[in-house]
Amino acid sequence: MGPLDALWHLFNFLLTPVGLGLIAASLCKLAWWRPLRAVRWQRLAWPAVGVAVLIQIIFLVWLGRDGRMSTYAAQVVGVALALWWAAFGPRRRLPSAG
Template sequence: MGLLDALLHLANFFAPGVVVGGLASSLTWLFWHRRLAAVGVRWRMLALKASSAGMLALLLGLVVLERDGRMGTYVLMVVSVALALWWFGLRRLPLEAGH
């Protein structure tokens, strides 16, 4: 395997984490952008944290399950992206009155 093949293989391994993190961050920003911006959260930071959580989950799944592409790994990726979005963005939002 050449260097280019190795880099493409690595990029394809981490791509689901980046895509899920980016899409989830975009949807989060779409629905709560005014409130998130008011508390100092930026989309770029949210996408970086969520994508990083997704990539770490993929790596952890590979180490623990010893195979790429297992359903448990993808469940862990989705949960970790959701937790990262909540931790770095949504938990900072004040509760609305009446809810």
């Protein structure tokens, strides 16, 4: 395998978790647009993408194979938890009342 092939393999390996994180952050911002008006899209997207990529790598090492349904299910759950934490978790700064 040449360097270009390795680059394409890495790109395809990361495409699913990055796409899932970006699409989920966009849908979260769209679905809860009023409560998340003050939260920037990047603040939602970075944790979602990071968790999805981390789960992809962990399951590749654990199962020895990429593309298992359990990996994708774990990514969906992990991204949902990361988005909840970033959007509505205890660290969220609420706008002042005054």
